[in-house]
Amino acid sequence: MQSVSNRLQLSGITKAYPGVVANSDVSLTVLPGQTHAVLGENGAGKSTLMKIIYGSVKPDAGQVLFNGQPVNIRNPKEARALGISMVFQHFNLFDTITVAENVWLGLDKGLSLDQVSQRITAKAGEYGLDIDPERPVHTLSVGEMQRVEIIRALLTNPQLLILDEPTSVLTPQAVEKLFVVLKKLASEGCSILYISHKLHEIRELCSACTVLRAGRVTGVCNPAEESNASLSRLMIGAEPPQLEHRPQQAGAPVLRVRDLSLAREDQFGVDLHGLSLTVHAGEVLGIAGVSGNGQKELLYALSGEDVRAPKGSIVMGQADVSGLHPGERRTLGLHFVPEERLGRGAVPTLSLAQNMLLTRTEAISWPGLAGGWIQVPQLAQHAARVIQAFNVKANGPGAAARSLSGGNLQKFIVGREIDAAPALFIVSQPTWGVDVGAAAQIRGAILALRDAGCAVLVVSEELDELFALSDRLHVIASGRLSPSIDVAQATVEKIGEWMSGLWKAAPEGADSDADSDAEVAHG
Secondary structure: OOOOOOOEEEEEEEEEEOOEEEEEEEEEEEOOOOEEEEEOOOOOOHHHHHHHHHOOOOOOEEEEEEOOEEEOOOOHHHHHHHOEEEEOOOOOOOOOOEHHHHHHHOOOOOOOHHHHHHHHHHHHHHHOOOOOOOOEHHHOOHHHHHHHHHHHHHOOOOOEEEEEOOOOOOOHHHHHHHHHHHHHHHHOOOEEEEEOOOHHHHHHHOOEEEEEEOOEEEEEEOHHHOOHHHHHHHHHOOOOOOOOOOOOOOOOEEEEEEEEEEOOOOOOOOOEEEEEEEEEOOEEEEEEOOOOOOHHHHHHHHHOOOOOOOOOOEEEOOEEOOOOOHHHHHHOOEEEEOOOOEOOOEOOOOEHHHHHHHOOOOOEEEEEOOEEEEOHHHHHHHHHHHHHHOOOOOOOOOOEHHHOOHHHHHHHHHHHHHOOOOOEEEEEOOOOOOOHHHHHHHHHHHHHHHHOOOEEEEEOOOHHHHHHHOOEEEEEEOOEEOOOEEHHHOOHHHHHHHOOOEEEEOOOOOOOOOOOOEEEEOO
8 A cells, every 4th residue: 555655656657759768667756855856867858757747748657646646647737736836947938928927827816916926026035036026028037037937836835846957047146045945845844856967966955866867767866975976977877077178378369349338128138338358269258147137138249139239349350240140240250059948049840950050051052142942961961960979869850959858959059059160159058957978078069169279258157167168257247247367266255256246347448357456346
């Protein structure tokens, strides 16, 4: 007879899709008040398993018991009624409506919109996840969208909370606050299923761990008794390769931004104030900062999606690109990876081969002004080359982008742009939601680009990543940019302080990449 001591028990869960078995005979048990990690490389079946528990995917076989009772969870509404909430890695938010309206959709309709807004504000303040309930979702950064998803889940007072990469775009300070929240929830009896590729988080937070590989359970352990190396071996069968960040002399400036000021395009955006930076050939320049401090506006200006930059404020080599559109900048050697994988980095419904055309035109012949022919076989060959080089788990070049796991799609998008051999490579959140093996591969490819003479600009909210990749660092806060600092001289404490807008300003008339002694505060 089944014991009611288990909050959740899965037995023999199996789910297959055309060409791939996502879950094969998976069993898992979660106790009340337990924080239980599910660990595995990209494509191991973690997200599919969580969606089965949440009712958004129907299993082909197996049984789910919740609080000791067999349940058939047909949709997320039934899951929420049972007391199960989920925070997805790829956010389930409607762009055209406000934060409050998005949250309202999943709550008791007996509440008014005003009451929901008040609850959001209270919960956000309680947990340090501040967000304006009146803001339209399309104005939010990825980090802010993550906060909305977490707050929405917390407002349902769940018995089981499923978190799929909840800290992937949160700063270290925000992660600390979230962990306080999660530990408090667990102490009150809430069970937590926690998916993360950050092994140190799993070791700190979780008391049990189920490891998946290729859709099957390959191990169960207490992560507190494991090391990062042993967890890596359980997950991918080996330890990830160590990054080799060899010092080298930077070359000529490839990108120069001088006194870039831009007014926000919407009321919830961030004004950019006099930003200046230089990226040289053969170096990685990192930009740190709390989400929503001007990163999106800066990247739009650099990529060419926003062409309002004043003349002469953005220069590539000797060319003023301030008013050039993305395609024109690509012809000069700029390739860009945005933080939003689906919808901006890739079209979900198109195949991987077709998605190559978003930024690569080698497979198009131009016989004249009438237009060009797409060379379909050549396009498929290009996609296959990226899939193989970056170890992307996909059912070939014809696989739809949306059919890939988040980490595998990220590898494909990064690989697509690196394969173009750019002169300037700009990447935002390069390893968001990517497993340790794939993260090491992406970071290694970025460093190889840098060693080959490419100028690289990395925007990330993961300080560990920035310290591993960068030669120099800036911090962005409230639309202003700190002076640069050599990574060898940077500390987590100093960068954390700069994230609040406190840094030593460059002396007037000096290059913005130098430090000075005048202490300033930017609010």
